Amino acid sequence: MPKSNFTALIIDDEPPARTVIRSYLNDHPNISVIGECSNGFEALKAIQELKPDIIFLDVQMPKVSGLELLEVLDEIPVVVFSTAYDRYALKAFEMSAVDYLLKPYSQDRFNKAMGKVLEQLNKGEKTDATNLLIKHSENSNTPLKRIVVKTGNKMHVIPVNKISYIEANEDYVMIYSEKSRHLKAQTMRYYEENLDSTQFVRIHRSFIVNVNFVERLEPYDKDTYVAVMTQGQRLKISRNGYRKLKETLNF
Structure with missing residues (x-):
């Protein structure tokens, strides 16, 4: 009824x-x-x-x-x-x-x-x-300025300039900020399309990085590199991702 x-x-x-x-x-x-x-x-x-x-x-x-x-x-x-x-x-x-x-x-x-x-x-x-x-x-043309996440029963607002990188995690993404990480039910494509492309680069199918948190690039094998982040994480870079990084960072 x-x-x-x-x-x-x-x-x-x-x-x-x-x-x-x-x-x-x-x-x-x-x-x-x-x-x-x-x-x-x-x-x-x-x-x-x-x-x-x-x-x-x-x-x-x-x-x-x-x-x-x-x-x-x-x-x-x-x-x-x-x-x-x-x-x-x-x-x-x-x-x-x-x-x-x-x-x-x-x-x-x-x-x-x-x-x-x-x-x-x-x-x-x-x-x-x-x-x-x-x-x-x-579909807005305005880049994201902040991301809202939930931990337990609480919401947190993270300014995008505090995000170091985003990692693909099956049907979710893991968002890494300076002091924490948060799982969110959204796609890598969404963030790739809606974050400021002069600040965020998709370096691999699994990673989007904030270029301000990239400390240096190191060779991984003959043809590929890793991005060493300011907090020590080492993230793989694809060939296409390396090209995008070079364009963004002008090197």
């Missing part, structure tokens, strides 16, 4: 925006608000503890964006995105089942979005809209 009542969590750094959603939900007595969060760190803890059916998620928030929050969730609830910005992402949702609300929006517009969300929930379907928005962000 399908559920008739659902729980919701509101995530937005602006109190008036959270108040509007609460007010609009008065038209939907089968949805109970079980919490509000003003940032992604609070939201991660609340989602893990409360396991809401729906999250109303602002895309642009300080410290951690809505997209960065989604990247570290093990299970993603049905998402209703809400923002005053990013009109390009709005176009990605024109043919999507889950809505994307551009602030300010009316009660009628909110109700239409909820109709789509409730239809999905009643069918027990997962949202494809999340993947669409993440894909949109991956």
